[in-house]
Amino acid sequence: MPKFRIGTDDFKKLHDQDGYFVDKTLLIKEIIDGSDVTLIPRPRRFGKTLNMTMLKYFFEKSGENRSYLFEKYAIATHPQYMCHQGQYPVIYLTLKKIKGNTWADAKEQIIQMIGRCCSSADLSVSSLRLEDQEIYTSLVSFRPSDTILSLSLELLTLWLYEYHKKPVIILIDEYDTPMIEAWIRGYYDEMASFMREWLGAGLKQEHGHALFRAVITGILRIAKESIFSELNNLDVASPLMIGPFSDKFGFTEPEMKCILDAFHAQSHAGIIRDWYNGYSYGEQTIYNPWSVISYIQAIPNPPGPKWLNTSSNALVYEELATGGLEIKRDLEILLSGGEIRYPISETITFPDIGKNPMNIWSFLYYSGYLKAENPQPDLRGRITYQLSIPNREISYMYEHFIESLYD
Structure with missing residues (x-):
């Protein structure tokens, strides 16, 4: 009997532990064929982080061969896209833990996150110019100036591009979690100002040569004037839109049939449809994935609220x-x-x-x-x-x- 591995949102870990994965690898194709910067808003627990780590393991240039992770999935039947596997420096950042009670707390968490990202980046510090070495040191030692912090995404992108001679892929997961927390705690203006400067500098069109693709996920599309005012290269994959992203997050009806067959749960189809179905993205009918896997793993226990209990x-x-x-x-x-x-x-x-x-x-x-x-x-x-x-x-x-x- 397969297992979902509830709570495992790292694609490689899920694969290596033989966890059940609903094949969303054609998202890779849409990112390659898509715009320079794509924002994908979807509700929480709809598979955003799992898909983002999938993108990371696909694109990231690494010392190990990760092509085995994709051999049995749909993307492997497209050699024109598989040639991108393992070819790019990747910046992967998740903002889901940026939840300070004050702007000072949140800012310190951002400094820590960016510092760790710079420390783990695949680049040679000695190859940087002397002034850039000083900036890098301030970032990894968690003491950058406000200006350097705002430019950190741009700087790391340019450093990686210059070192690898390959354009960079930027993956930013749950970008709006700090915004939601800032609104609740009363420092929204400070957070919005930082995010506008940070994303605007890091993703702007002037660095098109250094950026291959950027993907941003979150729950909301914060208004362009508030956060993305500097970006002319942003494409928003709205859940209202009919298009290639409408079936990439959550479970579709055909996917649910495969899941029910795999877990011998065909008799539970009506219960699952009544409790956890009903989302409409583009022309797709979507099931809440977290609720579905939580219910199936708990059979024969009765249905109940699963997703609502996650936050x-x-x-x-x-x-x-x-x-x-x-x-x-x-x-x-x-x-x-x-x-x-x-x-x-x-x-x-x-x-x-x-x-x-x-x-x-x-x-x-x-x-x-x-x-x-x-x-x-x-x-x-x-x-x-x-x-x-x-x-x-x-x-x-x-x-x-x-x-x-x-x-």
């Missing part, structure tokens, strides 16, 4: 609780099994969320708490979506919110 719903509860009467009425419609229709804003900022219902529902959609279907223009020409609760698990969350609000 706090405090921000969602706060936004709903502070909303006005209109939001409460819309929530009542949703809980009764009905649908509401609103535009989905793809360029929200956190300060915008509470200003009108459209932004709150947009936030809930991107966070995985609503399903959006049937796009139609309204009288003003804006595209609106039919919004509903995707499944029983998410309905449970809303009911728990109501109980906590009106206990």
Whole structure:
């Protein structure tokens, strides 16, 4: 019987421990064929980190041959893409642990993260210019100036390019976790300013020769004016879009059939569909992967909320609780099994969320708490979506919110 290895989000570790992997390797093809910089927003626990580590092990130039990791997957049937395997210096950063109580705390965590990344980078310090050696030393000793910290992604990219004579691949996972934490803790402006300068310098088009591809994942697409204002080369793979990324995160119906067959769980198909299905990305119907694997691993135990238990719903509860009467009425419609229709804003900022219902529902959609279907223009020409609760698990969350609000 196969095993999912719940909690293992490192692709190589999952492979080497014979963990069950739903083949998403054609994401590699789309990154190679895609834009210089791609932002992929998806809800938490939808496979972002596993896919990002897969990209890392595919592209990274390493002392060991990692091609064996991909031999039995779909990408191996495409030699024109397999020739990219193991060919590039890679910068891999995950921001999911940047959760300071203050800006000073968060900044120190960022300094530590970047310093460790520089220390592990495959480059020769002695090959750097003297002034760059001093800058490198300040980074790895965790004492850079604010200016150097803001330029650190750009500098490391250029150093790796000059050393390897190959363009660099940048992978940044959960970029918006620090933004969410900063909004909750009250230092959003400082974090937004840093992220704008750091990403703007590291990913800007002027360094196109040094950058092969960059992939950024997160839950939200923070408005271009807030974070990505310096980037003219950014492509956003929105979950609303029909396109090649719509089936790369979460489980599709055909993938679910394979999973149920592999785990001899065909009789549980209806339960899983009722509890954990219902997301709509592009033209794909998507199952919540974390909930599915948690349920299957726990058979014969009954279904229940799995994904909701992985992190706090405090921000969602706060936004709903502070909303006005209109939001409460819309929530009542949703809980009764009905649908509401609103535009989905793809360029929200956190300060915008509470200003009108459209932004709150947009936030809930991107966070995985609503399903959006049937796009139609309204009288003003804006595209609106039919919004509903995707499944029983998410309905449970809303009911728990109501109980906590009106206990």
